[in-house]
Amino acid sequence: MRPANGRIDGEALLARLPEVRGRLVAEAPLSGLTWFRVGGPAEVLFTPADEDDLAAFLAALPGEVPVTVIGVGSNLLVRDGGVPGVVIRLGRGFSAISVEEGYRVRAGTAVPDVKVARAALDNGIAGLTFLRGIPGTIGGALRMNGGAYGRETKDVLIGARAVDRQGRQVSLALEDMHYSYRHCGAPDDLIFTEALFQGEPGDSDRIAEAMREITEAREQSQPVRSRTGGSTFKNPPGEKAWQLIDAAGMRGFAVGAARVSEKHCNFLINEGGATAADIEALGEEIRRRVRETSGIALDWEIRRIGVPAGETARETA
Incomplete structure (x- = not known):
């Protein structure tokens, strides 16, 4: 039985997967594929050769195996416990x-x-x-x-x-x-x-x-040379997220090594050594403060995937 957090051993999952022309890698690190440079591994990372390879793989993939798709990781936060199931990253094909x-x-x-x-x-x-x-x-x-x-x-x-x-x-x-x-x-x-x-x-x-x-x-306006995930929150109707964050006194606020950008406060920065948990906690504190000061609930624009650290129990399939 799959554990409550949904993770099993990557090698065991790999053995259950259909053959492909692309590449399958068990327990593949994902932190290096994201702009934040944080997060745990994919149980299995699949890079399909082309659309036909992707289609054949999905058609044969057991229905209970979760599938997550990522791109270049520019607007993505991978949680520290990694991502259960198969992570698909499209490449050269x-x-x-x-x-x-x-x-x-x-x-x-x-x-x-x-x-x-x-x-x-x-x-x-x-x-x-x-x-x-x-x-x-x-x-x-x-x-x-x-x-x-x-x-x-x-x-x-x-x-x-x-x-x-x-x-x-x-x-x-x-x-x-x-x-x-x-x-x-x-x-x-x-x-x-x-x-x-x-x-x-x-x-x-x-x-x-x-x-x-x-x-x-x-x-000039964004910390494009920092480890960041782009715009963190969507603009609420008729409002600018960065203005709400600034008015809440959050410009430069930090949780661990995760900090609100001084340059553009709708950007969060990994100053070096931050965890995904630090970044997510910082985002949630921003949401709490903005709601407290303005009554407006900010919605995440950054996509958050995976499970937190400590929820990485494995079992052999």
């Missing part, structure tokens, strides 16, 4: 970019958002420049309706491809995503594999200047 007629750009979901913005620039395509300001992959942008500098994924998406938990390959139109602010209403079990974006004709010099402005704005 999902990193193609192509430009199509009608100022369209097709991209695999492992492609960093900035690379799509650069591909658009190289081909004189406007409208996708905002992707330069999102520090993640296309998969993450699809899953959370990522946005920056006045535009969101929903404003430029034509459609996407995905694989569901049963291994079925599906196509989705924009309306199937059911987007709202920093939220995607498509089924949670879908693993996005490809996206098609609509741009518009533009002047390359103007696009390049807009990208430079975004780069400079990020450098």
